[in-house]
Amino acid sequence: MLTFRLALKNLLGAGMRTWLNVAVLSFAYVIIIFYNGLIDGWNEQARRDSIQWEYGQGQVWHQDYDPYDPFTLQDAHGKLPEKADTENLVPVLITQGSIYPQGRMLSIQIKGIPTDQSLLELPTAALDTSSNALPALIGKRMANAAKLKQGDQVLIRWRDKNGTYDAREILIAQIFDSNVPNIDNGQV
Structure with missing residues (x-):
């Protein structure tokens, strides 16, 4: 006291x-x-x-993939294991590529994802188009960097499994807005 x-x-x-x-x-x-x-x-x-x-609820990486070495993307692909729970997995094929908007070249990552997936918020249903061009999703940041808008067609180039360059026109089917820059910056 x-x-x-x-x-x-x-x-x-x-x-x-x-x-x-x-x-x-x-x-x-x-x-x-x-x-x-x-x-x-x-x-x-x-x-x-x-x-x-x-x-989602985690990631399963191919045994040949090293996230700190971008050169491992070329060989780090394969089929899902037989025991994989395909209802709770979404396979994503990742490869390096380039796009050529308005005569410029941008280095990108090309991600292939099933259109019927429902685990991730990506609007992959927009990829179900019947046009001749290959449909693609890009984020708002990527659209600003490449100066692309929905409905634009752009040339994309990548290496196939044999190391040969392949190219094709893609159609920007949808531009999404997300707070996650990892799925937006430099990705198609």
């Missing part, structure tokens, strides 16, 4: 300086708590969006 009375007497006796310290420290603590809550909210939203748009 003596320490409480002594502390109260010191607070009241110090005057304006003490109340300024209390106000500044209180304001600083409120800002720190707000900032930590904001950052935690962003992290949680990024985690949720990545699961919905890119990962």
Whole structure:
């Protein structure tokens, strides 16, 4: 009890300086708590969006794939294992390629995904078109970088399994908007 009375007497006796310290420290603590809550909210939203748009409930990588070596993409492909749960898996074939919008060249990753998948938020149903061109989805960031819009046709080039270059016209079937840049930047 003596320490409480002594502390109260010191607070009241110090005057304006003490109340300024209390106000500044209180304001600083409120800002720190707000900032930590904001950052935690962003992290949680990024985690949720990545699961919905890119990962699903996890990823199964080919044994020859090394995420830190882009040259392994050429040989890291194969069939799903027989024991794989195909209802909860979406196979995605990834290869390197280039597109040529308006005479420019952009390096991209080409991702092949089934049109009837429902595990990821990607609007793959838009790929079910009956046109002669190969339909493709791109994100809003990729559309801005390549200066493409829905309905545009653009030349795409990739290497086939034998290492030979192949090219074909693609039709931009849909441009989607997502908060996950990993499925948007430089990907068709």
